[in-house]
Amino acid sequence: MKQPFIIDAHLDLAMNALEWNRDLSRPLTDIRLREMHLKDKPDRGKGTVCLPELRRGRIGLVVATQLARYTPPGSALPGWHSPQQAWAMTQAQLAWYREMEALGEMVQIRDLPGLENHLQLWNNAHIPDDTKPVGYILSLEGADSLVDISYLHKAHAYGLRAVGLSHFGPGRYAPGTRMEGPVTPAGRELLREMGKLDLILDVTHLTDEGFAQALEMYQGPVWASHHNVRTIVPTQRQLTDEQIRQLIGRGAVIGGMLDCWAMDIRFIDTVSDPWQLNIKLENMVDHWDHICQIAGNSHHIAIGSDLDGIFGTEQSPWDLNSVADLQQYQHILARRGYTPADIENIFHGNWLRFLRKAWS
Numbered sequence: 001m002k003q004p005f006i007i008d009a010h011l012d013l014a015m016n017a018l019e020w021n022r023d024l025s026r027p028l029t030d031i032r033l034r035e036m037h038l039k040d041k042p043d044r045g046k047g048t049v050c051l052p053e054l055r056r057g058r059i060g061l062v063v064a065t066q067l068a069r070y071t072p073p074g075s076a077l078p079g080w081h082s083p084q085q086a087w088a089m090t091q092a093q094l095a096w097y098r099e100m101e102a103l104g105e106m107v108q109i110r111d112l113p114g115l116e117n118h119l120q121l122w123n124n125a126h127i128p129d130d131t132k133p134v135g136y137i138l139s140l141e142g143a144d145s146l147v148d149i150s151y152l153h154k155a156h157a158y159g160l161r162a163v164g165l166s167h168f169g170p171g172r173y174a175p176g177t178r179m180e181g182p183v184t185p186a187g188r189e190l191l192r193e194m195g196k197l198d199l200i201l202d203v204t205h206l207t208d209e210g211f212a213q214a215l216e217m218y219q220g221p222v223w224a225s226h227h228n229v230r231t232i233v234p235t236q237r238q239l240t241d242e243q244i245r246q247l248i249g250r251g252a253v254i255g256g257m258l259d260c261w262a263m264d265i266r267f268i269d270t271v272s273d274p275w276q277l278n279i280k281l282e283n284m285v286d287h288w289d290h291i292c293q294i295a296g297n298s299h300h301i302a303i304g305s306d307l308d309g310i311f312g313t314e315q316s317p318w319d320l321n322s323v324a325d326l327q328q329y330q331h332i333l334a335r336r337g338y339t340p341a342d343i344e345n346i347f348h349g350n351w352l353r354f355l356r357k358a359w360s
Contacts, residue, residue: 003327004344005122007351009063009255010204010226010304011049011323012141014093024050025105028322042270046312049323051105054134057324060122061109061348063225063304064097064136066090066160069167070144077169079144086145094158097136107133110159112359119352137355139202139225142167142176149193156197162225163194164202166210174214176205177237183213195220200358203227203247204304208236215246221358222250226257226304229287233265241294248295251357253350255304256284260315263287267315275318281328283317285336288346298342302350303329 016022020041022031028050038044054062068089071079080086100106109115118135121127139162146152152163165187166176173187183191183206191214194201200221203211215222224247230238239247239254247254260267260274263283267274288301307316307323319328333343341349 003058004330004347005061005119006057006059006303006326007061007063007348008054008059008303008305008307008323008326009223009253009351010139010141010257010306010309011062011064012067012306012308012310013049013062013064013136014096015065015067016047016049016308017096018089018092020047022047022050025052025100025103026050027052041310043310043312043314046314047308048312048316048320049308051100051134052130053322053324055130055132057322057327058122058129059134059323059326060129060132061115061118061135061137061351063139063162065139065141066093066145067141067167068093068145069142069169070172072170075169079169083144083147083172087147087151090140090145090155094138097138101133104133107135108159109135109137110161112356115352115355115359137161139200140164141202142171142205143173143187143190144171146173146190149189152190152193152197156199160199162200162202162223163190164204164206164225165190165214166205166207168205174210175207180207180209182207182209183217188213188217191218194218198358203252205237208240208243211243215250221354222247222252223354224252224254224304226255226306226309228257228262228284229290231290232287233262235265237262244291244294244300248300251354253300253302253354254291255302256287257304257306257309258284258316258320259306259309259311260317263317269311269315274314274316279317280319281317281325282332282336284329285332289336298338298345299350299353302346302348 069079165174
């Protein structure tokens with residue numbers, strides 16, 4: 001079967017490049033060999049994402065993040081000790097994306113004409129895929145690094161097109177995963193300003209209270225870039241059925257993430273083994289099935305893999321070696337009864353429909 005075009009709506013590429021010190025322009029085998037003797041992080045030598053693998057898997061468009069969390073005094077989570085430090089790290093990450101653009105490895109997608117031109121390039125069979133730049137839409141995962149509202153305008157000017165208010169733990173604009181509580185007053189102000197700029201709101205990592213508030217307050221485009229189903233994995237990090245219904249009602253798309261603890265409740269970080277628990281790529285289809293049953297169609301599910309989000313093969317489905325293995329979903333979904341049109345929706349059609357509407 002011909003490899004279809006894929007959009008992955010959540011990758012932390014710049015964080016990997018700078019904080020993990022990975023040259024993502026190199027082949028995956030080179031990156032793993034370079035880390036052979038490093039023990040500072042659990043995923044050393046086990047990374048799954050690099051630009052050559054994205055091209056090999058025809059993942060020609062990604063939503064790529066800036067990510068730098070502020071950690072207040074008393075928090076046990078790692079992070080920067082001032083918003084200014086966090087902003088500086090996001091600017092270093094931006095500089096890395098610009099360097100990849102200078103090399104022809106990547107190209108930033110900011111608007112509808114840029115999107116359509118990029119799709120035309122990737123649909124051109126006369127140009128080898130391994131020579132095409134990977135397109136990226138810039139997203140801010142957790143807004144802590146926005147020192148004040150004026151910084152949102154600075155970021156929008158350099159191409160920021162999606163914002164999530166929170167990440168893990170306490171946040172300046174909203175509490176995040178493993179927390180409770182509402183959007184902060186600064187977060188409410190940020191949502192109002194985001195609306196003026198027609199930015200995409202990413203509801204991923206919000207608390208239940210924050211989720212409800214954000215959807216009520218924000219009238220612009222909304223997506224859940226990397227989220228699974230709470231009915232299957234009953235933790236606060238996943239979406240309830242009611243939240244799924246609300247997102248469907250807003251025309252949102254939900255990107256399925258391939259972190260094992262978000263796929264199977266049995267998995268424990270740094271303890272469990274995906275092979276022993278038989279957590280495979282197909283487990284994600286259970287989450288997609290559930291959303292489809294609520295929606296009555298396949299128009300609201302897609303890929304937001306998070307495959308480089310502080311984990312590697314030790315915390316990925318055991319039948320995945322690299323991000324290029326997302327192509328396996330073509331036959332997995334067909335075997336599970338999904339039609340060619342459904343598979344096209346999941347691989348790229350739903351994200352494209354969303355972006356064309358949001359950017360029209």
